[in-house]
Amino acid sequence: MITRRGFLKLVGGSLLATLALGGYAFGVEPQLLTRVKRYALKPPGWPGDLKLRIVALADIHACRPWMPPERIERLVEHANALEPDVIVLLGDYVSGTSLATDWVKAAEWAPLLGGLKAPLGVHAVLGNHDWWEDLAAQKAGRGPTIARSELEKAGVPVLENDAIRLEKDGKPFWIAGLGDQLALRPGKRWGRKGFRGLDDLDATLEKITDRAPAILLAHEPDIFPKVRHRISLTLSGHTHGGQVRLLGYAPVVPSRFGNRYAYGHIVEDGRHLIVSGGLGCSILPVRFGMPPEIVQIDLGDA
DSSP states (O other), X not given: OOOHHHHHHHHHHHHHHHHHHHHHHHHTGGGSOOEEEEEEEOOTTOOTTOOEEEEEEOOOOBEETTBOHHHHHHHHHHHHHTOOSEEEEOSOOBOBOXXXXXXXXXXXXXXXXXXXXXXXXXXXOOOHHHHHTOHHHHHHTOOOOHHHHHHHHTTOOBOSSEEEEEEETTEEEEEEEOOOTTOBOOBTTTTBSSOBOOOOHHHHHHTOOXXXXXXXXXXXXXXXXXXXXXXXXXXXXXXXXXXXXXXXXXXXXXXXXXXXXXXEEEEETTEEEEEOOOSSOBSSOOOBSOOOEEEEEEETOO
């Protein structure tokens, strides 16, 4: 039988452990040095002689103190040092938490992302927070958003239901970018009953005008069941891997599919999806078991 002193020690130890874990989740893991999550694959439709290194950054959520300009600058340096052929930005550059002490405006973070360098360029899509926090775009029900305008001013093209044809060593491929699937928020203020996406997958794929392999950028991974086999690889962010992840499971995932597309390399019916764990935090500045990451993908290698 446990004694009173033993019980108090147990309770005290549990409380200290809880406080320590909470302090780690709030104050340590969100600020950890960014890891590089590496994938090497040759998905269907991708030529084995087309070697392509993609570096992907997702869910930056610029704000102080969690993601200040100084940290974004270090991320840019880290990404450039990976020697990518092409860099893709998967959306949500704008803060996603009300617990930030100060917002970092697009006029601050976009020029920093303009410092990303790759021989085949930097290509971006927008995320839901890039739309949600833009009150003028919400009211109008359309863009361009501040995030898009500032990125393009910084020399970073933004793909919204559009595609661009690139070549490496004379071998062509496409990068297509989907409009955000949750762009317009519901509410009386906007006169909308539910979320309205500005994504158009069919129109996006129509921009791919030949048989060269294609990569799709889609901020939210929920579009994946509708992605055709024509796409060799889909890249997404948005979920942050759940931000809290234990033994491969996240209790809360911002997806109608739950953990199905929460994180990592998913293969369904021969189609490939990679979901980044992201860099910043949304809603709560908490990460546990899901440290910030830059994604490196080497295509043509298996």
